[in-house]
Amino acid sequence: MNEEELLQRAVEEREKLFKRYEQGRDGGAEIDPWEDPGFEVYHTTDRYGFIHDQRLPTKIDIHEAKKLQIEVERQKKWIKMLKNWGSPGVSPEKLHSRVYKGIPDSLRSIVWCKLLNVEESKNSNAGIYTNMYQLARQYSTDARQIDSDVNRQFREHLHYRERYSIKQQQLFNVLTSYAMYNSEVGYCQGMSGLAGVLLMYMNEEDAFWALHILLTDPKYAMHGYYKEGFPKLTRFLAHHDKILTKFLPKLKKHFDKNGLDAMLYSLKWFFICFVERVPFNLCLRVWDIYLLDGERIITAMAYTILKLHKRNLLRLNDMDAIVNFIQVKLHKDFLIEDDIVIQNLEKSIEELKRAKLYTPSPPQKDEIPSRPFGVFKKPTLDKIVGIRTDKFSEKERQTNQLVVLTSDIARDNAEKDETYECQTNDSVGHTGSKFSFEQSNDDTSSLLDCEHLGSRRSLADTSVTSTADLSVFSTITRSQAHENSLDTHSNLSDNSVGGASSIGSGICTTSSHRVFSAHTTPRASSYKQSPDVLRIYVPYSPLDTPVASPHNGDLQQSIPCLFNDNKVRIKIDNDELPTPLIEHGQIKSFNVDTELDLK
Amino acid sequence: MEHTEPHSTEPEMANRQGAAQRPNGAQGKICQFKLVLLGESAVGKSSLVLRFVKGQFHEYQESTIGAAFLTQTVCLDDTTVKFEIWDTAGQERYHSLAPMYYRGAQAAIVVYDITNQDTFGRAKTWVKELQRQASPTIVIALAGNKQDLANKRMVEYEEAQTYAEENGLLFMETSAKTALNVNDIFLAIAKKLPKYDQNQGQSGQGQGRRLAEGDQGAKTPGNCCK
Numbered sequence: 094m095n096e097e098e099l100l101q102r103a104v105e106e107r108e109k110l111f112k113r114y115e116q117g118r119d120g121g122a123e124i125d126p127w128e129d130p131g132f133e134v135y136h137t138t139d140r141y142g143f144i145h146d147q148r149l150p151t152k153i154d155i156h157e158a159k160k161l162q163i164e165v166e167r168q169k170k171w172i173k174m175l176k177n178w179g180s181p182g183v184s185p186e187k188l189h190s191r192v193y194k195g196i197p198d199s200l201r202s203i204v205w206c207k208l209l210n211v212e213e214s215k216n217s218n219a220g221i222y223t224n225m226y227q228l229a230r231q232y233s234t235d236a237r238q239i240d241s242d243v244n245r246q247f248r249e250h251l252h253y254r255e256r257y258s259i260k261q262q263q264l265f266n267v268l269t270s271y272a273m274y275n276s277e278v279g280y281c282q283g284m285s286g287l288a289g290v291l292l293m294y295m296n297e298e299d300a301f302w303a304l305h306i307l308l309t310d311p312k313y314a315m316h317g318y319y320k321e322g323f324p325k326l327t328r329f330l331a332h333h334d335k336i337l338t339k340f341l342p343k344l345k346k347h348f349d350k351n352g353l354d355a356m357l358y359s360l361k362w363f364f365i366c367f368v369e370r371v372p373f374n375l376c377l378r379v380w381d382i383y384l385l386d387g388e389r390i391i392t393a394m395a396y397t398i399l400k401l402h403k404r405n406l407l408r409l410n411d412m413d414a415i416v417n418f419i420q421v422k423l424h425k426d427f428l429i430e431d432d433i434v435i436q437n438l439e440k441s442i443e444e445l446k447r448a449k450l451y452t453p454s455p456p457q458k459d460e461i462p463s464r465p466f467g468v469f470k471k472p473t474l475d476k477i478v479g480i481r482t483d484k485f486s487e488k489e490r491q492t493n494q495l496v497v498l499t500s501d502i503a504r505d506n507a508e509k510d511e512t513y514e515c516q517t518n519d520s521v522g523h524t525g526s527k528f529s530f531e532q533s534n535d536d537t538s539s540l541l542d543c544e545h546l547g548s549r550r551s552l553a554d555t556s557v558t559s560t561a562d563l564s565v566f567s568t569i570t571r572s573q574a575h576e577n578s579l580d581t582h583s584n585l586s587d588n589s590v591g592g593a594s595s596i597g598s599g600i601c602t603t604s605s606h607r608v609f610s611a612h613t614t615p616r617a618s619s620y621k622q623s624p625d626v627l628r629i630y631v632p633y634s635p636l637d638t639p640v641a642s643p644h645n646g647d648l649q650q651s652i653p654c655l656f657n658d659n660k661v662r663i664k665i666d667n668d669e670l671p672t673p674l675i676e677h678g679q680i681k682s683f684n685v686d687t688e689l690d691l692k
Numbered sequence: 693m694e695h696t697e698p699h700s701t702e703p704e705m706a707n708r709q710g711a712a713q714r715p716n717g718a719q720g721k722i723c724q725f726k727l728v729l730l731g732e733s734a735v736g737k738s739s740l741v742l743r744f745v746k747g748q749f750h751e752y753q754e755s756t757i758g759a760a761f762l763t764q765t766v767c768l769d770d771t772t773v774k775f776e777i778w779d780t781a782g783q784e785r786y787h788s789l790a791p792m793y794y795r796g797a798q799a800a801i802v803v804y805d806i807t808n809q810d811t812f813g814r815a816k817t818w819v820k821e822l823q824r825q826a827s828p829t830i831v832i833a834l835a836g837n838k839q840d841l842a843n844k845r846m847v848e849y850e851e852a853q854t855y856a857e858e859n860g861l862l863f864m865e866t867s868a869k870t871a872l873n874v875n876d877i878f879l880a881i882a883k884k885l886p887k888y889d890q891n892q893g894q895s896g897q898g899q900g901r902r903l904a905e906g907d908q909g910a911k912t913p914g915n916c917c918k
């Protein structure tokens with residue numbers, strides 16, 4: 094095709110897409126039969142509008158009923174508070190405590206708009222939304238991508254279910270218009286999730302401004318996530334790593350050992366604030382708090398999730414199972430009651446504040462919007478016809494390099510641990526999961542200066558200067574080596590019955606030589622293990638990490654009876670039996686088979 | 693909205709629910725491979741993986757952000773092959789993150805949509821990038837997906853096949869929707885990959901190295917069929 098034909102094709106495609114959304118279902122938009130669902134609606138729709146495969150329970154259990162009742166009570170208080178919004182009568186403390194308890198769902202639309210100050214943006218920019226839509230209609234270069242994402246966003250939700258339904262129309266309009274308004278970001282996959290949630294609680298124009306505020310208000314600053322090269326993502330991942338290194342060193346090591354970089358499991362946490370990663374009801378609670386307190390909540394929540402599920406995660410011994418647990422299992426069932434999760438989130442925030450880790454390092458210049466909003470620049474021909482330049486921008490090149498280095502490090506970490514397994518070639522193997530004296534957040538590194546931890550930080554820094562020369566490598570090697578030597582400490586004091594503390598300095602030297610060498614040794618063969626492993630769990634101190642407890646709020650009460658002191662639990666775990674080959678994230682429950690009372 | 697395909701080819705797939713089907717008691721070989729899917733957004737990468745791993749098709753497969761990770765195990769003669777699959781996001785914006793997923797991969801499936809010529813062009817640039825940046829011995833397969841929409845075809849079978857031959861790629865037209873060639877393409881890859889038994893300990897430098905490279909899950913004992 095020549096240039097003209099390509100242009101013509103692009104124009105026709107855009108025209109066709111916009112027309113379909115304009116017409117909507119009833120206006121006669123052409124709908125392929127497969128695009129439309131045909132499922133039973135009524136008894137499978139939950140209170141938020143999501144449709145489930147199974148019938149929901151016909152009767153609400155007592156616990157649910159009680160919660161709904163409390164929500165009705167809260168509603169009254171909220172209505173009063175909303176009347177006095179902005180007056181001294183509504184103290185920040187009161188607002189804080191109420192938001193953390195959860196905004197009543199019926200008032201979410203109003204409260205979210207207030208928290209985001211949508212009204213003000215909208216009023217001071219009257220007419221802009223319509224303008225942007227008109228521009229998009231004529232010039233949008235993102236319509237194809239947005240269309241294909243609208244077609245896949247929240248299709249199990251009542252309002253997004255039908256092709257070209259009103260919500261789908263709105264989602265398409267908001268996203269195409271916003272891509273014109275904030276041309277630096279345009280449209281990035283992920284934004285359909287954000288806008289999709291906003292539209293469940295707002296009308297079209299409000300959602301547009303809410304989206305803009307989420308991207309550009311420094312409190313949320315999501316612009317930096319979606320911009321090419323994802324500058325904010327690298328900064329926040331570095332911060333996340335720092336938090337893990339300090340508060341969950343054992344888990345961090347476990348992840349490293351399994352070659353699991355945070356980038357591999359946490360993108361939806363950061364990009365869409367936990368949408369599709371935790372159940373929707375919990376997600377809304379986190380959004381309430383996020384809208385109130387801003388971006389720091391994301392890293393605090395990320396930490397909270399890992400802390401709460403640390404025991405489960407330590408028991409999973411490959412990347413497959415870990416990623417599946419974090420991404421799939423926890424979305425289906427978080428295992429812990431929402432209120433308890435939020436209480437723990439608050440606790441995490443306190444911990445992080447004390448350790449001066451609540452606030453990440455300030456944003457780099459490239460994260461902040463640099464182009465004025467709503468100023469139209471005609472797209473280049475390549476963009477219009479959808480030809481890829483296939484070249485990275487400077488920022489993307491840096492990100493790309495960073496990613497390559499990070500994946501090398503992850504691999505090296507994995508192999509380093511391999512070496513360790515060879516050395517301690519006996520049944521102790523995975524210290525973390527076998528003989529473990531669990532402490533709540535295995536915090537043994539509080540003596541350490543966390544500024545020096547976290548290899549990614551140094552990577553991020555180097556990527557900014559974009560010098561991938563040898564001096565960069567040596568910095569990384571150094572920081573790695575440093576980390577390793579610190580790990581030795583944590584191992585000594587951490588847990589480790591029998592032999593595990595022999596890792597450490599020896600490996601740290603090998604690894605630092607190997608970090609960037611092109612050759613790594615063949616993976617050592619995994620040792621064979623006798624299938625019948627006897628594991629002894631000796632509870633060490635009362636947990637303050639809640640264990641998965643079926644939906645009741647009585648965690649505090651349930652723990653003591655589960656973990657009575659002076660009892661030795663003998664658990665015969667068949668994880669290591671030569672089965673199951675395929676586990677779709679089905680982790681086995683913690684079952685205590687025998688109990689010996691030593692009293 | 694899920695179809696479990698009646699005529700899925702279903703070759704010697706390992707049992708989905710539980711224990712692997714292994715030749716009775718025989719100590720077969722076990723191999724683990726890292727495989728990455730690349731290609732333009734909405735060509736059906738996630739759908740192919742879902743079909744292969746769970747035997748399902750969702751019309752409204754959610755769009756991928758970053759990447760998703762899944763595994764599936766197949767049995768090939770006396771060898772059990774476990775695929776660790778990275779399904780990546782197709783939007784160009786995410787391109788800079790791709791090496792995170794394809795580095796150390798032993799196999800890649802580059803997917804395009806047969807009803808869209810642009811996606812074929814994009815597939816070619818992915819192949820080039822892999823040939824330049826990925827492991828030199830990576831096995832690359834090209835999948836022309838959405839074969840069920842052949843009446844809207846924009847990319848001719850012969851064109852793609854010629855391209856694949858010239859570049860030493862495996863090639864099949866697939867449909868995640870009808871399950872056509874989905875298992876087959878994975879199996880063809882499995883057959884082409886050098887098998888090295890993880891039960892037997894160290895191997896020679898050449899192939900063993902490659903296994904060691906991307907083999908992220910096997911380092912923990914007891915997670916695979918032993």
Ligand SMILES: Nc1nc2c(ncn2[C@@H]2O[C@H](COP(=O)(O)OP(=O)(O)OP(=O)(O)O)[C@@H](O)[C@H]2O)c(=O)[nH]1
Pocket residue numbers: 244245731732733734735736737738739740750751752753754755756757780781782783837838839840841866867868869870
């Ligand atoms: N007819 C038909 N549709 C398909 C087939 N495979 C996928 N689709 C549809 O194409 C759309 C996109 O599929 P995905 O699997 O989400 O595409 P993807 O390549 O993973 O896209 P990204 O995650 O955005 O990179 C979905 O609506 C699927 O239902 C196929 O073989 N035939």
Ligand SMILES: [Mg+2]
Pocket residue numbers: 737738739754755756779780781782
């Ligand atoms: Mg996908």
